[in-house]
Amino acid sequence: MSSDKQIQSTQEARMGEGVDSRFNSKLREAFGSSPFILTKFDKFMNWVRGSSMFMLQFGIACCSIEMMHTYAVKHDLDRFGAGVPRASPRQADVIIVPGTIVSKFAPRMKRVYDQMPEPKFVVGMGSCTISGGPFHEGYNVIKGAEEVIPVDIHVPGCPPRPEALVYGVAKLQERIANGESSPVTVKPYELEQFGDLEGDELVRHLADQIDEEDLVMRYNWAESP
Amino acid sequence: MSLERPEPSTHDQVGVTERGLDYEAIDDLLGDLVIGRESHLNAEGFVVRPERVAEALDRLKQQAGFDHLSCVTAQEYDDRFESIYHLKKYADPTQEVSVVVPTSHDDPHSQSGNAVFRTADWHEREAYDLMGITYDDHPDLRRILLPETWQGHPMRKDYDKEQPQVVTFREHANPLQEDHRAGGGEGDTMFVNIGPHHPATHGVLHLKTVLDGETVADVEPDIGYLHRCEEQMCQQGTYRHQIMPYPDRWDYISAGILNEWAYARTAEDLADIEVPEYAQIIRTMSAEMCRIASHMLAVGTFALDVYGDFTAIFMYSTRDREIVQNLLEDLTGQRLMFNYLRLGGVAWDLPEPREEYFEKVRDFLDDLPAKLEEYHDLITGNEIFQLRCVNTGVLDPEMAKSYGTTGPVARGSGIDYDLRRDDPYGYYPELDWDVITEDGCDNYSRVLVRMKEVEESAKIIEQCVDLLEDWPEEEREIQANVPRTLKPDNDTEVYRAVEGAKGELGIYIRADGTDKPARFKIRSPCYSNLQALPEMSNGEYIPDMIASLGSLDIVLGEVDR
The missing domain is CATH 1.10.645.10 (Cytochrome-c3 Hydrogenase, chain B)
Structure with missing residues (x-):
């Protein structure tokens, strides 16, 4: 047999000259000889979702200052693939609720949340989004964000440090990647049309001020936690 | 030292003496408007007639030089409501005076100070919103911090914190709809909501803006989205x-x-x-x-x-x-x-x-x-x-x-x-x-x-x-x-x-x-x-x-x- 050719493996034969070394990467090394991986599509999607999250640029109160610091230099949430604040809810996956929610703002926040495309995730930042925090007893304060929208991760603190928020977001990513946090469709608190409310004393009193078709939010402070 | 003021400019105003404010001179200035005196730790208070507030404020502003209405405080006593106008001078804020306006408990209303100080507008609206005092001659007495449909005035003693509330959420006005708010029906304006969720409003501020082309015809800040008591x-x-x-x-x-x-x-x-x-x-x-x-x-x-x-x-x-x-x-x-x-x-x-x-x-x-x-x-x-x-x-x-x-x-x-x-x-x-x-x-x-x-x-x-x-x-x-x-x-x-x-x-x-x-x-x-x-x-x-x-x-x- 006269051949200069060295014996090559099937794989080498198949790959020809080999791919440009510029495409070599850690990932490729990890995959070994085979450039293919087998995974479930769901799992892959979850991994993708968790690794690239667009945050909604949404500031309410004190916590939003710390949230800004989390996005900006030093803490740089972008390192974790979650640091592109989007001004429009239609471009965002995650809403961080950074502050106290009061009666006038709750329906607006609900509206912003509803405008986000599914799947969407909510990080409640600070004690106010848990229970109303230091303002729990206020006549005007919603006792936690969960009265209005479903919350995936609560980050306690008043305000939480940027590190705590980073940890919260990382935990959310972990949960998403593991498929533990399914796309949320539960909406515990709906805006109702005024005409659909029970015709109690208050509703009768307001009847001539509010159009039947107007969306309203009804607060029952006595029964809120 | 650099902290010295260039020149004190309050000399020719009523009540200014070498030793500080002479409240008797101010009392004389207000004359029959005054129905009583109070003493606050920071300044003397003059109790004035609730129907002649603007006149009292005007005299203090024009003749005694109190050109800074820093605050309007509304409060409730067992037998009356009270608004206090805290006045100061921009030239020398240590010269202060309080104008105290008592009103009855059953039907609290007093004259607005809006004609004298523009800032009284919002301060009185807040007092109305939280304490329920009505200000006569006020141009636009609406709720400012709480939603318009709110029941009761929460800083009052008899306010029921447990009572349910209904808050409306009206559809935003359609920007493409015809809108003739500015220019008396003739103009071709457009209404734009800026906020309450908007990157440029530094939080939850709502600006109701009427545009005429690219110019702002009217803007009205709508606040209260972070009123946390x-x-x-x-x-x-x-x-x-x-x-x-x-x-x-x-x-x-x-x-x-x-x-x-x-x-x-x-x-x-x-x-x-x-x-x-x-x-x-x-x-x-x-x-x-x-x-x-x-x-x-x-x-x-x-x-x-x-x-x-x-x-x-x-x-x-x-x-x-x-x-x-x-x-x-x-x-x-x-x-x-x-x-x-x-x-x-x-x-x-x-x-x-x-x-x-x-x-x-x-x-x-x-x-x-x-x-x-x-x-x-x-x-x-x-x-x-x-x-x-x-x-x-x-x-x-x-x-x-x-x-x-x-x-x-x-x-x-x-x-x-x-x-x-x-x-x-x-x-x-x-x-x-x-x-x-x-x-x-x-x-x-x-x-x-x-x-x-x-x-x-x-x-x-x-x-x-x-x-x-x-x-x-x-x-x-x-x-x-x-x-x-x-x-x-x-x-x-x-x-x-x-x-x-x-x-x-x-x-x-x-x-x-x-x-x-x-x-x-x-x-x-x-x-x-x-x-x-x-x-x-x-x-x-x-x-x-x-x-x-x-x-x-x-x-x-x-x-x-």
């Missing part, structure tokens, strides 16, 4: 410890210690507490650090508004804020909500080892001039920035005074008014620094004032560090002797203000002999400053309106309280 919270807390955490959360842009000082100053005057000199220096130093942090954010977000993205300037200012926040964290243990001041002093001494802390502070101060130079290169020296800001959002001094603006907004309109110098407190009178004013009255001037104030704050900090370094170890007294429970005398009333990051941050407290205040009213500088926005932006282009809003540097936590 701060006054109620403070009225529920005891003087000694339970109130102090809340001021941190009014102006939450790292200006915590400045706000805490407002409460500390008021309560210390109320309970007659002397603060040790050493503690005053620590307070002064930390407060100025807060001012730097706050102004840095103001400049950063202003650049964010004007340039429209998270650009280098925003990142630079955040970087520098981080340094200040680290210094404050070393001192207080917190990044944002310091809760560091105590009545009669501060919570604890400087961190050990002290040399290391001083070195850190000095490093920061040494680097600051070069950084400010960089800011000036990037922002104020930038031609595009100047095009956007020079001569836009003009607020002339007369209007600024009528709206009761204070702080950098007033100083950017050439009003030489800074409570640190004019109504001295803390350690400021002993130090060498300047009050910055700019005469441009435009967005550019306001930014310039803030940037120059950072330099002044740095000067103050440097002098404080020098003093603290040489302070003998055995005389480091950080806390006066304060009783465990404070119970100021019944019916003591006081209004005191400090120079917060945004302007005159005042607090009115009425004691009722218990360990909790009977009325706790916050005079927020942003509330008055924001009111001037329509004045600054009507007739201007809409991007200039955004720039004006940015240059006002409002914090919604303080506007809505």
Whole structure:
């Protein structure tokens, strides 16, 4: 047999000259000889979702200052693939609720949340989004964000440090990647049309001020936690 | 010394004497309008007839020179409601007078002061909203902080906190719909909602804007999206410890210690507490650090508004804020909500080892001039920035005074008014620094004032560090002797203000002999400053309106309280 050719493996034969070394990467090394991986599509999607999250640029109160610091230099949430604040809810996956929610703002926040495309995730930042925090007893304060929208991760603190928020977001990513946090469709608190409310004393009193078709939010402070 | 005023200009006004205000002369001036006298700790109060409020205010403004209505406080007694107009002079804020307007309990109404002071508009609306006092001749008496459909007035004693409430959420007006609000039905205008969720409104502010082409025909700030009952919270807390955490959360842009000082100053005057000199220096130093942090954010977000993205300037200012926040964290243990001041002093001494802390502070101060130079290169020296800001959002001094603006907004309109110098407190009178004013009255001037104030704050900090370094170890007294429970005398009333990051941050407290205040009213500088926005932006282009809003540097936590 006269051949200069060295014996090559099937794989080498198949790959020809080999791919440009510029495409070599850690990932490729990890995959070994085979450039293919087998995974479930769901799992892959979850991994993708968790690794690239667009945050909604949404500031309410004190916590939003710390949230800004989390996005900006030093803490740089972008390192974790979650640091592109989007001004429009239609471009965002995650809403961080950074502050106290009061009666006038709750329906607006609900509206912003509803405008986000599914799947969407909510990080409640600070004690106010848990229970109303230091303002729990206020006549005007919603006792936690969960009265209005479903919350995936609560980050306690008043305000939480940027590190705590980073940890919260990382935990959310972990949960998403593991498929533990399914796309949320539960909406515990709906805006109702005024005409659909029970015709109690208050509703009768307001009847001539509010159009039947107007969306309203009804607060029952006595029964809120 | 640089702290001397150029010239006192109040000599020819009624009641001004060498020894201070002569209240008898003011009494004579008001004549038959007065039906009684009260004595507050900060000033004499004149009880005037509820149907002739405007006349009384007008006489005080025109003839006695009280051109600054800093606050309107509404409160409830067992037998009556009361509005107090706290008047001051821009030329000398130590000359104060309170106009007390009593009204009946069953049908509380009194005349509006809106005709004399533009700022009375919002202050009276707030009083109506929370306390339910009606003001006759008020142009637009609606709820301001609470939703329009709210039932009851929550600061009243008989308010039922448990009752259900319905809050409407109307569909936003369609911008493409025809709209003829401006120009009497003929104009071709467009209505735009800016906010309450909008990147340029610095929080949850809603601007109802009517546009004519690209110019703003009318803008109406709609506030109350962050009204978290701060006054109620403070009225529920005891003087000694339970109130102090809340001021941190009014102006939450790292200006915590400045706000805490407002409460500390008021309560210390109320309970007659002397603060040790050493503690005053620590307070002064930390407060100025807060001012730097706050102004840095103001400049950063202003650049964010004007340039429209998270650009280098925003990142630079955040970087520098981080340094200040680290210094404050070393001192207080917190990044944002310091809760560091105590009545009669501060919570604890400087961190050990002290040399290391001083070195850190000095490093920061040494680097600051070069950084400010960089800011000036990037922002104020930038031609595009100047095009956007020079001569836009003009607020002339007369209007600024009528709206009761204070702080950098007033100083950017050439009003030489800074409570640190004019109504001295803390350690400021002993130090060498300047009050910055700019005469441009435009967005550019306001930014310039803030940037120059950072330099002044740095000067103050440097002098404080020098003093603290040489302070003998055995005389480091950080806390006066304060009783465990404070119970100021019944019916003591006081209004005191400090120079917060945004302007005159005042607090009115009425004691009722218990360990909790009977009325706790916050005079927020942003509330008055924001009111001037329509004045600054009507007739201007809409991007200039955004720039004006940015240059006002409002914090919604303080506007809505």
